[in-house]
Amino acid sequence: MTAHPAGAAGFLHRFEGLRARLPGVRIPFVERLREQAAEAFRAQGFPTRRVEAWKYTDLRPVTDAGFDEALTAVDSAPDLPPAHGAARVVFVDGRVRPDLSVLDGIGYSVESLAAALPGLDGRIGTLARVEAQPMAALNTMLFEDGLVVTVPAGIAAGVLDLVSVGTASERPEAFHPRHLIRLEAGASLTIIETATGPEGARYLHNPVYEIEVGAGATLTHARLQQEGTRAFQLSTVYARVAEGGTYDNFTLNAGGKLVRNEIHAVLAGPKAACHMNGAQLLRDGQHADTTTVLDHAAPDCASRQTYKTVLMGRSRGVFQGKIHVHQVAQRTDGYQMNQALLLSPEAEIDSKPQLEIYADDVKCSHGATVGEIDADQLFYLRARGIPEARARAMLVEAFLREAIEGVQDEAARAALDAAVTGWWDREQEAAA
Template identity: 75%
Template sequence: MNLVTHAKGAAGFLHRFEGLRERLPGARLPWLAALRDEAAEAFRAQGFPTRRVEAWKYTDLQPVAAAGFDEPLTPVDDALDLPPARAGARAVFVDGRFRADLSSLDGLPFAAGALAQRLDALAGRLGALARPAEEPMAALNTMLFEDGLLLELPEGADGGVLELLSLATASERPAAFHPRHLIRLGRGARLTLIEAATAPEGARYLHNPVFEIELAEGARLTHGRLQEEAARAFQLATVYARVAAGATYDNFTLNAGGRLVRNEIHVALVGPRAACHMNGAQLLAGEQHADTTTALEHAAPSCTSRQTYNTVLMGRSRGVFQGRILVRQAAQKTDGYQMNRALLLSPEAEMDSKPQLEIYADDVKCSHGATVGELDPEQVFYLRSRGIPEGRARAMLVEAFLHEAVEGVTDEPLRRALDAAVAGWWARQEEGLAA
């Protein structure tokens, strides 16, 4: 651990903020200027978290702090090659900025567009859920965000499927961008959001998004997250969701790219019969590091939560799962479940798992578990006894483990996108093993 590097990295971002303060979107709005200043003070006090901080015990941000993200990003206005669309409606962000010319948002039954153009109407809403004083990456985002997606569904609206595509561009110096996304679904509204992040191979950057999601009574948001960043990239994502009575937040996160990735999700179930499903898969090879950290708060009675995360590790990769379920005293008849499974395909791979239950109610049903292991030799032997070569037998078992992670996804567009990403990742690993 290099504390000097952490301090220099934080100082670089603070220096950048001082230089950009008057040019950032909303600089003339007193409430937003105060919000940014408070976040800057919080980041100045905390800096980049070190492994001495319990929540960051297994993830060292020294590579991020040492990267030197100290230059303002120049907007890219050139035409870009985009991956095929996963939905009819699409919001495209390039290096953290909304690109209307690449997006397809016309004719939607709800409002969606660039957050930077609506800041004057967001007092009291932007920053309502995020906690910069407690989460340093949320503080960094709050002081430096330039744009993001503002999405609002009215009561009873069916928003269908929307893709949120984040594309990073290659540059000589490592770039950093911090999009801020605000999503609100009115009473009984529904939406499937497919969030995808990608970049050209070789691009060096930090993608530090923050989501603030509010679901009114009876609303349902299916939030699929496909993280396929460039191999040299860093992604530090924080999601905050507040779920009202009878509403459901479904989150599935696939971590398959990036050099160092942290997926941090905070969900509060604040009304009776609210539900949350947080599932995902981490597909790691080489020296990748991926950290999934969840904090789920049951604050109301008769709420349900399910968490299942599968991780496959090859090479010298390292996976982390930290999951905390907090059951408040008022949250009687809580039903919570959490499971983390990891498959080690290399003796040099490592998985750290830390499930937690904190319960203050009496009438609850909560459980958690974790398993870490290698391929079952009896299963390999069974397949070989049926005439299947050993290499193919092992591949079949890995594929089954991977697809087990997504089999619970019932939304068809999201399921197709996840299946394609999983299949593509495993195909690349097989090519590497064959070579």
């Protein structure tokens, strides 16, 4: 099969060729949504570094590749990560696999987006901004499947595993899952999401999430990005939190060649809360970008952001975090911290914290630090008989664990802690 043209033109060409076969064909609101997204993507194309929000991330490795449609064999059974809960939904190359999923006895609704699409008018596309975010426009234009989760009011739904596996081998493939998550008033849910793929696989994983957290509801969203080392992941999360609700997000970037994790959260009701924390664990040749935009759009809301980055070899990390406090958002309490630990003189970190405040009665702060392993701490551990490699591991793990400890849900915290420890152990083994 001949690959499609590269860049924006290639994806537009793909849309024209696939539009008659994409889910939702002949459903008027879906066709309108896709056409609007295609027009937005045609006008914007892939962002370049001349766009301020993409100043530190060069997408040419993505635009230079000619991606094909994912053509996974329906009977393939890829290796899956360990389960964290009783319920699990598995996606292979962006499509749900019921035969690999487990949803017995749950007290809430979990559906394939492709199957549920006719009933999603007014729900899909309500938070995503295709006119401003080109990767969301690309997803809206080409999504084939995704997850639709609805937790009824007052239900404590427990843990749901969301697993995405990329399997591309000889030719680069792209998939664009669309996930819709809604928690009604007083509900709670923990999603532990793992994205993985073989080391040699070349693919683009471009998911978009539209998340609605109802009044007094709590969603814990732990994301473990462990894509193959030749893969690309460009994810966009939109979350809207109602009065008294909480959205607790932790993203661990530990895989992929080029990764961008973009989160747009709106605290829309009084006393809403948002925690956006994360860690980026980068080895030689990797680039990871975390970009957050947090809108305080109601009074008496609180937000916390702590992001940690560990960089090895010729890796590059990016953190861009903006807190926007609207005039109505009096008594806002916002905190943001970004810290980087450089383990190589060739590593690079770009940090850009921002505050934009229009209210009078606020408590907001932000900060950033960049440094190496503390020589005094290392000497202290070595002087007590701890080998240098283990001493360094202890200091790196302590640096990262501070961010993980902010995750309230025990299952999510344990999964993140195991992923961090496993990453460092593998790096030590590779260096030995």
